[in-house]
Amino acid sequence: MAIHIDRDKCNGCGKCSRSCPYQAIEIHDKKAQWIEDRCTLCGACLKSCKYEALTGEIPERVVPDFSNYRDVLVFCEMFDGSFHRSAIELLGCARGLADDLSQRVIAVATGVKAPDTLRDLIAHGADECLFLENSSLAFYQTCTYAHILCEAIKRFKPSILLIAATPLGRDLAPRVARRMGLGLTADCTRLSIDPEEKILLQTRPAFGGNIMATIVSRYSRPQAATVRPGIMRPINYDATRSGDIRVEKIDLAQCTEFTRILECTMNPPTGVNLASAKIVVAGGRPICSEKGLAILKDFAAAVKGEIACTRVVVEEGFLSQEHQVGQTGQTVRPEIYFACGISGAVQHRAGIEGSRYIVAINKDPDAPIFEVADFAIVGDMFDVLPALTRAVQDQQKEFSR
Amino acid sequence: MHIIVLVKQVPNTSEVRIDPKTGNLIREGVESVLNPEDRHALEGALQIKDRFGGRVTAVTMGPPQAIEVLCEALAMGADKGILLSDKAFAGADTWATSTTLGLAIKRIGAFDIILAGRQAIDGDTAQIGPQVAEFLGIPQLTYVTWFELNEGKITVERRVENGCERVEAPTPVLLTCLSTLNQPRFPTVAGLLDATSKNAPIEVWNAADIGAKAHDVGLMGSLTQVVQTFTPKEARKTQYLEGTPISIASTLIDAFRERNIRLGD
Numbered sequence: 228m229a230i231h232i233d234r235d236k237c238n239g240c241g242k243c244s245r246s247c248p249y250q251a252i253e254i255h256d257k258k259a260q261w262i263e264d265r266c267t268l269c270g271a272c273l274k275s276c277k278y279e280a281l282t283g284e285i286p287e288r289v290v291p292d293f294s295n296y297r298d299v300l301v302f303c304e305m306f307d308g309s310f311h312r313s314a315i316e317l318l319g320c321a322r323g324l325a326d327d328l329s330q331r332v333i334a335v336a337t338g339v340k341a342p343d344t345l346r347d348l349i350a351h352g353a354d355e356c357l358f359l360e361n362s363s364l365a366f367y368q369t370c371t372y373a374h375i376l377c378e379a380i381k382r383f384k385p386s387i388l389l390i391a392a393t394p395l396g397r398d399l400a401p402r403v404a405r406r407m408g409l410g411l412t413a414d415c416t417r418l419s420i421d422p423e424e425k426i427l428l429q430t431r432p433a434f435g436g437n438i439m440a441t442i443v444s445r446y447s448r449p450q451a452a453t454v455r456p457g458i459m460r461p462i463n464y465d466a467t468r469s470g471d472i473r474v475e476k477i478d479l480a481q482c483t484e485f486t487r488i489l490e491c492t493m494n495p496p497t498g499v500n501l502a503s504a505k506i507v508v509a510g511g512r513p514i515c516s517e518k519g520l521a522i523l524k525d526f527a528a529a530v531k532g533e534i535a536c537t538r539v540v541v542e543e544g545f546l547s548q549e550h551q552v553g554q555t556g557q558t559v560r561p562e563i564y565f566a567c568g569i570s571g572a573v574q575h576r577a578g579i580e581g582s583r584y585i586v587a588i589n590k591d592p593d594a595p596i597f598e599v600a601d602f603a604i605v606g607d608m609f610d611v612l613p614a615l616t617r618a619v620q621d622q623q624k625e626f627s628r
Numbered sequence: 629m630h631i632i633v634l635v636k637q638v639p640n641t642s643e644v645r646i647d648p649k650t651g652n653l654i655r656e657g658v659e660s661v662l663n664p665e666d667r668h669a670l671e672g673a674l675q676i677k678d679r680f681g682g683r684v685t686a687v688t689m690g691p692p693q694a695i696e697v698l699c700e701a702l703a704m705g706a707d708k709g710i711l712l713s714d715k716a717f718a719g720a721d722t723w724a725t726s727t728t729l730g731l732a733i734k735r736i737g738a739f740d741i742i743l744a745g746r747q748a749i750d751g752d753t754a755q756i757g758p759q760v761a762e763f764l765g766i767p768q769l770t771y772v773t774w775f776e777l778n779e780g781k782i783t784v785e786r787r788v789e790n791g792c793e794r795v796e797a798p799t800p801v802l803l804t805c806l807s808t809l810n811q812p813r814f815p816t817v818a819g820l821l822d823a824t825s826k827n828a829p830i831e832v833w834n835a836a837d838i839g840a841k842a843h844d845v846g847l848m849g850s851l852t853q854v855v856q857t858f859t860p861k862e863a864r865k866t867q868y869l870e871g872t873p874i875s876i877a878s879t880l881i882d883a884f885r886e887r888n889i890r891l892g893d
Contacts, residue, residue: 248854249719264691267719267847271855286848306789366793369758369768394789398770401722401755405762410723410851413753429852432860434639434750441856485767486797489783493791530891554752562889573860584887585864586880602883603868604876614873618881619892626890 229283230261230272236280246275248440288446293386296448299325300385301353302376303336304395307493309344310336312502313391313456315351320418320459321389322352324427327420330386331355335379337372338364341474349470352462356470359477366488367395373402374482380407385449387427389418392453400453410444411451416458426450436554436577457502457558458581499533499549506532507561507582509552513568513608515543523567526612529619535559537575553578567608571596588612629682631673632733634744634756635666635701637694662697665745669805671812673743674705676777683707685736689717689728698830702823703815709823710736714834719847722755728845729756730763731838741782742802746771757804767797772805 230252239257251266252259259280270285299321303314314334321332334353336345341358348356359375376399380388390396390403392414404411417430421443427450430441444450501507508527513519514536527534535552536545552559554574560581567588569575576599579585587600588608597603604611639658673684686701688694689712698709712732720728733739742761747754754770761768769775773792774785783796787806815823822828835845843849867883869876884891 246856248857250857269719269847269853288848367788373762394771394787397754398758398768401753401758402762402768404755405723405726405759408851410721411755412852413722413751413755428855433752433857436860439858439860440854441858442852442854444852447851485801486769486795489794489796491788491791491793531893563884563891580860584884597866599864600866601864602880603866604880605868605870606873606876610873611876614877615880618874618877622881622890623892 229263230266230268231282232259232261233280233282234258236278238278242275242277243272243281246271290445293448296384296386297328298331298333298383298385299387299389300333300335300379300383300449302388302390302396303334303348304391304393305336305338305342309342310347311391311393313393313454314348315461316456316459317389317391317454318348318352319461320454321387322462324387324418324420328386328425333357333383333385335359335376337361337375337477345472345474347464349468349472350464350466352468354470356472358474360474361477361479363479366491368484368486368488369398369402370486371479371482371484372399373406374479375477376403377406378477380449388449388451390451390453392455396453400451404451409447409449409451411453412442412444413453414455415452416455418452418454427452432577436573455558457560497547497549501533501535501550501552501557501559504533504559505562506530506565507535507552507559507563508532508565508567509535509537509569510540510567510608511537511569512539515540515545519568519609520545522609522612522616526565526616529616532565537569566596566600567612569596570594571599629676629680630739631676631682631684632736632739632742633666633670633673633684633686633701633706634729634742634760635670635686635688635697636663636748637661637688637690637697638663638748638750660693660696662700663745663748665747665805665807667812668807668809669743669745670701670704670706671810672775672803672805673741674813675810676741677705680777685710687729687732687736688712689720689725695830695832699820699823699828700815702828702830703819704813705819707829709828709830711830711832712838713832716835716840716842717846719850720845721850721852722753722759723851724845724847724849726756726759726763727849728838728840729760731840732833733760733764735833735838740799742800744802744804746804746806754804757802761802764802766800766802768802768804769795769797770804772803773808775803
C-alpha cells in the first residue's frame with residue numbers, strides 16, 4: 228500500500244501537505260513528496276487534492292451505527308463537599324454542544340451525600356442531574372469511581388462524555404475509556420460539533436502548546452474528552468431553567484477496590500486565587516530579586532491584583548507553586564493580565580490566552596509576549612512599574628476627593 | 629522482584645515548530661530524548677532492585693531508533709530492554725498504544741510493579757499508565773511522589789489537587805510518577821558501551837511477536853484520529869505605548885478608562 232503522486236498533475240499547492248496530520252507529505256521544488264516512514268495511510272491527503280494528483284489504496288474502516296447514543300453527559304467533580312469549579316465550566320461547554328445537536332445535557336456526580344447545590348447544575352445548563360450516594364465515597368478511589376461512571380454510561384448511553392482534566396479526572400477518564408472501549412482525547416481546550424458529520428471536534432495542544440491538534444472519535448461512543456479547567460466559559464446562572472434532579476443510593480457491592488487511603492493532607496489555604504482573579508500581575512525572571520518582587524507587589528497592591536509568575540520564579544524559590552501560570556501551572560482568565568519581565572514562552576502563553584486584555588512590559592523588543600499583548604511596553608519593568616503604581620495611586624486620590 | 633518500566637523517546641518539545649510556509653513539521657535539529665519523567669520511573673525501579681534484588685525490564689514502543697532510550701535504560705542499570713517496533717504500530721492513539729504495551733507485558737510474564745512517568749512531553753495525555761493498568765486488570769497509583777515496599781504491599785504518597793494522600797495497594801500494581809520522586813542516576817560510560825554492543829540484552833518485538841492483529845494496533849486499531857494540526861494563532865491587535873515611564877503610565881490608564889476599567893478600583 229502506498230500513496231502515488233502524479234508529478235504532472237501536482238502543482239505544489241500544498242493542500243495535501245497541510246491536510247496531513249502526520250507530516251507525511253512535504254513540498255519540495257513545488258511538488259508534493261510522500262514520506263513513507265511517517266505515513267499511516269489515513270487518506271486525508273487524497274481527499275484534499277483538487278487536481279487528482281494523489282492516488283492510493285486506503286484500508287476502509289466501517290463506522291458503526293451509533294444512532295441510539297444521544298445527549299452530553301458531564302461528570303461533575305466534587306471538591307471538599309461542593310462542586311469543583313470546573314463543573315459549571317463543563318456544563319457551559321456541554322450546553323453549547325447539546326444545543327448544536329438538539330440534545331440534552333446530563334450532569335452526573337457522586338459522593339457521600341448530595342450537596343444542596345444540585346439545582347445550580349440545572350441553572351448552569353444541565354437538563355437532568357443525577358447524584359449517586361454511598362457512604363464509602365468519602366475519598367476518590369480510581370476503581371470505585373470508574374465503576375460508578377461506567378454504570379452511568381451504560382444507563383444513559385450518551386453521545387458525548389466530558390470530564391474535567393483535573394488530577395482526579397485525568398486519573399479516572401483513561402480507566403473508564405479503556406474499560407468501555409472508548410476513544411479519549413486528553414486536556415481539550417476547544418470543543419465543537421462538526422456541522423456535516425455531527426461528530427465532536429476535540430482540539431488540544433500538543434508538543435507543549437507549540438502545535439494544536441483536532442481529534443475525532445468516529446469508532447466509539449460516547450466520544451470522550453477531558454477538558455482543561457479554566458478555559459470553557461460557564462453560562463450565566465439562570466434560576467428559571469428547569470430540569471429533573473435525582474438523588475439515588477448506589478450499590479457498590481459488585482465493585483472491587485484495590486487501594487486503601489491511609490491519610491489525606493490538604494495544603495493550608497494560601498489565599499491565592501488566580502483562577503477567579505479580575506486582575507493578575509505576573510512577573511518573570513526580574514522578580515527573582517528582592518527589589519523586583521517588591522515593586523511587583525507594590526503594583527499589584529495598587530491595582531488590587533493577584534500576584535502570579537512564570538516557572539523560573541517558582542524554581543528559584545521566590546514565589547510558591549500556587550502562583551505559577553502556564554502549561555504546568557494554572558490557567559487564568561482575568562480582565563487584565565500584566566506580564567512584567569516575561570518573555571512569553573509558548574508554555575506560559577498557553578495559560579493566559581483567555582485573558583481579556585494583556586499588558587506586556589519587557590526590555591527585549593523581540594520578546595514573544597508582545598505577539599499576544601494588547602498593550603506593549605518596551606522598557607524595563609524597574610522603571611515602568613513604579614511609574615504605573617504612582618499613576619494608579621494618583622488616580623485613586625483624585626477619585627476619592 | 630520483577631519491575632517493568634514503560635519509557636518513551638520524545639522530541640525535545642520546546643523546539644518543535646510548524647513551518648508557516650509549507651505546513652511541514654520542522655524536525656531538523658530537534659534531538660530525541662528519553663521522556664524526562666520516565667527517567668524518574670527508571671530510577672525508582674532501580675532503587676527497588678538495589679534494595680530488594682530482582683530485575684528491571686524497560687519497554688518502549690516506537691520506530692527503530694527508539695532503541696536509544698533502551699540503551700540509556702540499560703546504561704543506568706536496567707537488565708533488559710524490549711523495543712516494540714512494527715510499521716503496523718504507527719499512528720497509534722492511547723487506546724492502541726495501551727493495547728500494544730499491554731499485550732507485550734502479557735508476553736513478558738509475571739511482574740510485581742510497573743513504573744512509568746506520569747506523561748510524555750510530546751503528547752501530555754497521561755493516559756497510557758491508567759489504560760495499561762486497566763488492560764491488565766491491576767490497580768493504578770498516579771502522580772506518585774514517594775513510595776515504600778513492604779511484603780507484597782506498596783505504600784505511596786501521591787499528589788492530588790491542593791494536597792497529597794498516602795495510599796496502600798497490593799502488588800502487582802502500576803505507578804506513574806512525578807519528577808519529585810527521586811534524583812535519577814547518570815548512565816555509566818561502561819554501561820553505555822555494553823548497552824550499545826552487539827550482545828546487549830535488547831529484543832525487538834513486532835506485532836506477530838505479541839500476538840496483535842493489524843486491526844488492533846496502530847492507526848487501524850485506534851479509536852481516535854487526528855484530523856488537523858495547526859499552529860495556535862493569536863487574534864490580538866498589539867498597541868505599542870512609547871515615551872517616558874510617566875507618560876506611558878498615563879496613556880495606559882486612559883486606555884483602560886476608555887474601556888470602562890478604572891485601574892485600582
